[in-house]
Amino acid sequence: xxxxxxxxxxxxxxALLALYVYTLVLAIVGSEQTMNMLITAIVATVVLPTLLWTxxxxxxxxxxxxxEEARENLEKMKKAQHLSEENAAKTGQEEHIAGRNPK
Numbered sequence: 001x002x003x004x005x006x007x008x009x010x011x012x013x014x015a016l017l018a019l020y021v022y023t024l025v026l027a028i029v030g031s032e033q034t035m036n037m038l039i040t041a042i043v044a045t046v047v048l049p050t051l052l053w054t055x056x057x058x059x060x061x062x063x064x065x066x067x068e069e070a071r072e073n074l075e076k077m078k079k080a081q082h083l084s085e086e087n088a089a090k091t092g093q094e095e096h097i098a099g100r101n102p103k
Contacts, residue, residue: 005056012052019044 019041026034 004059008052008056012048015048016041016045 019037023034023037023041026037
């Protein structure tokens with residue numbers, strides 16, 4: 001999970017730096033889009049880290065939730081298998097006592 005977080009953080013930093021550099025280049029060149037890019041960069045400074053944190057938080061919640069559910073299902077399957085083996089053993093013993101050969 002730490003490796004995934006680092007990669008996500010690195011992607012976010014690269015995206016923000018690219019926006020800042022692009023805005024700076026537009027300002028130096030004197031483009032009409034400089035103000036729009038500046039506003040975009042400022043909004044992205046708040047929105048992008050928030051979205052990345054939200055995605056990692058939801059991933060963590062879903063991973064933990066599914067892991068618990070998977071463990072519970074595995075335990076249920078083991079119990080069911082154990083019960084079916086016990087029933088098969090009892091049935092085999094009853095058939096052996098009755099003189100029938102179990103399959």
